[in-house]
Amino acid sequence: xxxxxxxxxxxxxxxxxxxxxxxxxxxxxxxxxxxxxxxxxxxxxxxxxxxxxxxxxxxxxxxxxxxxxxxxxxxxxxxxxxxxxxxxxxxxxxxxxxxxxxxxxxxxxxxxxxxxxxxxxxxxxxxxxxxxxxxxxxxxxxxxxxxxxxxxxxxxxxxxxxxxxxxxxxxxxxxxxxxxxxxxxxxxxxxxxxxxxxxxxxxxxxxxxxxxxxxxxxxxxxxxxxxxxxxxxxxxx
Amino acid sequence: xxxxxxxxxxxxxxxxxxxxxxxxxxxxxxxxxxxxxxxxxxxxxxxxxxxxxxxxxxxxxxxxxxxxxxxxxxxxxxxxxxxxxxxxxxxxxxxxxxxxxxxxxxxxxxxxxxxxxxxxxxxxxxxxxxxxxxxxxxxxxxxxxxxxxxxxxxxxxxxxx
Ligand code: SF4
Ligand code: FES
Ligand code: FES
Numbered sequence: 168x169x170x171x172x173x174x175x176x177x178x179x180x181x182x183x184x185x186x187x188x189x190x191x192x193x194x195x196x197x198x199x200x201x202x203x204x205x206x207x208x209x210x211x212x213x214x215x216x217x218x219x220x221x222x223x224x225x226x227x228x229x230x231x232x233x234x235x236x237x238x239x240x241x242x243x244x245x246x247x248x249x250x251x252x253x254x255x256x257x258x259x260x261x262x263x264x265x266x267x268x269x270x271x272x273x274x275x276x277x278x279x280x281x282x283x284x285x286x287x288x289x290x291x292x293x294x295x296x297x298x299x300x301x302x303x304x305x306x307x308x309x310x311x312x313x314x315x316x317x318x319x320x321x322x323x324x325x326x327x328x329x330x331x332x333x334x335x336x337x338x339x340x341x342x343x344x345x346x347x348x349x350x351x352x353x354x355x356x357x358x359x360x361x362x363x364x365x366x367x368x369x370x371x372x373x374x375x376x377x378x379x380x381x382x383x384x385x386x387x388x389x390x391x392x393x394x395x396x397x398x399x400x401x402x403x404x
Numbered sequence: 405x406x407x408x409x410x411x412x413x414x415x416x417x418x419x420x421x422x423x424x425x426x427x428x429x430x431x432x433x434x435x436x437x438x439x440x441x442x443x444x445x446x447x448x449x450x451x452x453x454x455x456x457x458x459x460x461x462x463x464x465x466x467x468x469x470x471x472x473x474x475x476x477x478x479x480x481x482x483x484x485x486x487x488x489x490x491x492x493x494x495x496x497x498x499x500x501x502x503x504x505x506x507x508x509x510x511x512x513x514x515x516x517x518x519x520x521x522x523x524x525x526x527x528x529x530x531x532x533x534x535x536x537x538x539x540x541x542x543x544x545x546x547x548x549x550x551x552x553x554x555x556x557x558x559x560x561x562x563x564x565x
Contacts, residue, residue, distance in 0.1 A: 300460075310458030315467040326463035327445065333459065 171239040186230035186241060187215055195243055198252070198272060200259075200345040201296035202231040205306055211296040212345075213255045214272075218242040227251055257281045259294055266292035266346045292348040293323050299340035299349060309333045309385070312340060312361065323348070325361050336365035336379035370400035377401070408446050414439055415450040424455045429465055433472060442473040470524075478513040478520035480563050482506070483537040487526030490533040498534050499523065501551050518559075539563055 170179045173190050180189040185208075190197055200212035210232045217230045220240035227247065242248060256273050261284035263269050269292075273279070280286065297314055300323070304310045311334035314323055325331040336358050341351045351360040358365045358379055365379035377400035387394045418435040422428035432455070436447045443466050452459040466472050484502060486495045503509055506519050513520040529535050532544030536554070541564040543554060557563075 304458070310460050313458075313460035313464040315464055317468050326448075326459050331460075 173241040206301040292346040298343045330363040335382040335385045371398040372403035412450040415447040419454040485535040489530035493533040
């Protein structure tokens with residue numbers, strides 16, 4: 168166990184727990200975008216910043232990537248933290264003005280769009296957190312998407328923006344995306360995602376369309392479970 | 405012209421030379437560019453499968469570094485240095501001169517496939533600024549007058565490789 172002080176409260180947590188979890192466990196809220204339980208941590212959004220004090224020195228760290236330490240004094244609402252967080256939020260908002268998630272979050276943080284940061288109109292809702300790319304690689308294991316180019320030109324997508332043969336249409340990227348940037352349309356027997364249209368499979372028991380055929384084929388190949396046994400939806404199992 | 409199969413063949417040779425380890429990816433991409441003057445899609449696909457690295461990861465690396473080109477480039481690559489030292493010595497006007505003389509913008513290639521224009525940020529020869537690098541040859545203190553001469557010379561006698 169490690170003991171630390173967060174906003175004046177004594178908290179103990181298990182070794183290796185990140186500050187974010189320790190702080191939230193104590194009932195204190197911290198805004199985040201990129202921390203998702205399904206993927207490894209990237210520290211991309213910088214919203215989760217807190218101020219830590221060790222001895223006489225204080226510094227700003229991303230709580231989602233900083234493991235709790237014995238005797239650490241953490242401040243989640245200091246002037247410095249609020250300033251950093253506000254600036255991060257202003258920049259995120261300037262990048263993705265049309266993201267409802269960011270609009271809502273900035274309201275909560277009392278942040279308004281700033282005239283000095285010219286709003287982008289070509290970035291969609293993507294904050295480049297890489298969560299979708301990570302889930303596609305780490306969890307699904309197909310690595311169909313990536314973040315391409317660099318600097319202000321960086322975008323998420325499939326190579327050459329073409330239909331990817333690696334994609335299985337599972338929609339995991341849509342699920343982890345914090346801002347709703349990735350578009351997926353599922354209607355009847357078809358699902359559209361990343362420019363490709365997938366054929367959906369009906370459940371052998373209830374007859375509803377429940378997963379793309381390509382996804383089931385991929386799972387079958389990977390796990391060795393015959394395709395037939397996978398043809399039943401979650402509700403009917 | 406290179407056919408698809410010999411792009412794949414050459415790429416496989418390059419991968420063989422460097423080994424399949426992910427860490428040799430940049431070296432492989434450099435050699436592919438060396439062989440074809442740019443990174444053909446087919447080569448990236450072949451390299452990805454030969455090295456057992458996802459195509460998306462290869463494409464990430466290929467689009468990240470400005471030294472790599474995804475478009476076929478001309479026989480001669482003109483790189484105008486627009487780094488700080490060259491900038492203060494008039495790289496912008498020089499760039500303008502090259503653009504007008506060749507009739508292309510940075511990132512483009514002339515119709516006859518003879519020249520491609522690129523800009524770079526400092527080539528490490530600041531004392532010679534403004535610097536223009538053509539293939540492997542450094543031209544220092546390039547003036548407007550020199551531009552025409554340089555291009556004429558290449559047109560008549562070819563350039564250093
Ligand atoms: S699409 Fe979503 S998950 Fe992917 S990088 Fe952009 S914001 Fe992150
Ligand atoms: S949640 Fe910590 S950086 Fe995004
Ligand atoms: S700025 Fe041009 S060589 Fe350094």
